[in-house]
Amino acid sequence: MMEFRDLKTQYEKYKEEIDAAIHEVITNAHFIGGKEVAELEQQLADYVGVKHCITCANGTEAMTLVMMAWDIKAGDAVFVPDFTFFSTGEIVSFRGATPVFVDVDRDTFNIDPVKLEQAIVKTLEEGKLTPKVVIPVDLFGLPANHGEIAGIAEKYNLLVLEDGAQGFGGNIKGKRACSFGNAATTSFFPAKPLGCYGDGGAIFTNDGDLAKLLKSLKIHGKGEDKYDNVRVGVNSRLDTIQAAILKVKLKAFIDHELDDVNRAYQLYNERLTGVVETPIIPDGYYSSFAQYTIKLKNKEERDELQAKLKERGIPSMIYYVKPMHEQGAFSDLQFTDDDFAVTNELCDTVLSLPMHPYLSVEEIDKICNVIKA
The missing domain is CATH 3.90.1150.10 (Aspartate Aminotransferase, domain 1)
Structure with missing residues (x-):
């Protein structure tokens, strides 16, 4: 039987390295927050070309955390492509905000910048919602038209969250996916370009204050430590075994x-x-x-x-x-x-x-x- 995405052959090729990486985590018994997590975050940030990478439980949580950090709430409009996976719109409604769906470009499958601007103008004219964020999706591995989207976002004072769940590894003239917008997210779901053996996700940004806030929000709104809680957060961490697996797979991905x-x-x-x-x-x-x-x-x-x-x-x-x-x-x-x-x-x-x-x-x-x- 042919595989749609062949994770079995990949494992056979890297079995020794993956098994050794998992074994080391089990031997050290640092299952949450082990050294592999910080090492992976540094490697991912270096690869993408941004200052900060914050790993978390999955790609959906990654986007939710950014929405929390940006205080997106009821009355806010968030512009999302109509042709994408459910989570891109779900995370907007989850925060009480309203997703505004935008048609896509037939050639690229990605959000159509012309229709995006029309949707923003229409929302402003209706006056019921406040446009806050646009979430371009890098669908099927192809980065969205981030140049034009950035110009539109600037014109209407919107934040941009790049949903790079499928886009990790893509680029535009050498600038890598997950380095666009004010923040970007990706997913390490097993079938993604870079996948782990379970759920996992990450957030990328050059904004130091945002990175600090995200690190707090993902661990129960922690302050100095997890027993000093300065805000209400969530529990959304990438576990050490997944980080260890991803370190091996990231090397293969790049090589x-x-x-x-x-x-x-x-x-x-x-x-x-x-x-x-x-x-x-x-x-x-x-x-x-x-x-x-x-x-x-x-x-x-x-x-x-x-x-x-x-x-x-x-x-x-x-x-x-x-x-x-x-x-x-x-x-x-x-x-x-x-x-x-x-x-x-x-x-x-x-x-x-x-x-x-x-x-x-x-x-x-x-x-x-x-x-x-």
Whole structure:
């Protein structure tokens, strides 16, 4: 059976290093806050190119912590792409604020800057909510249009939180994902470009005051220590075993995995260009390919192809079947369906194919032959 994201082959390749790293943590018995956590944070900050990295329990908590630190609350508007995973909007509602969904660019799958500005202007004109934050998502490994988004945010005095859950390892002209905005977050969910063996997440920022506040909030609002509580926080830590695993995997990620996943992208494109719509990577952008996502002509063609791949033992996934504005949890929000034409189309036509650094040419040939047939 072919793997959609092959974590088993990766483990076989790095079994000795991963086992040794886990064994050291168990021997030392520092399961929470062991030295590996601080070492990993330093390595991640250095790689991304920011001053501070604060690890936490998962990618959703990472965003929640930033919302807490920025005091986002009822009456605030936070602009979120309509085509993304639920958590990007969930963390806004969780704080009592209102997510304002924005349609995406058909080529990149990322938030459309023109439509973003229109949504901000509309929100200001309505006068019910105060625009506070925009959360661009680096979808499928491709950084969002951070240059234009930064300009819009500055114009309307908004904070920018880069959701780099899928984007870690991508870059724009060498500036790495998770270094954009006022703060950025990522996820170490196992299937992500850099994943651990459970849940994990991290926040990145150059803002020293924000970093200090986040370190307090993630451990029960601690002051000098965890028994000196100066604010109400949460309990959101990356455990030492996960940090130890991530240290091994980060080295592999930098040494070859990013290159290998981009090689797989090239091989797919060579075989599928002109057959289906293949991913578009704009000039100057580099994707870490959390997913390799093609577009079909319509829902029927997409669903038929997915069934044919399944018959041949080839896994595929639909990200995302349902747009944010149609999620039941957001049914109390007011919007016009016509504002989400691109997202509505994408939900019916996208299909993500197996994508990981350990994909063989034979596997890619097999997948592409089924698609061509």
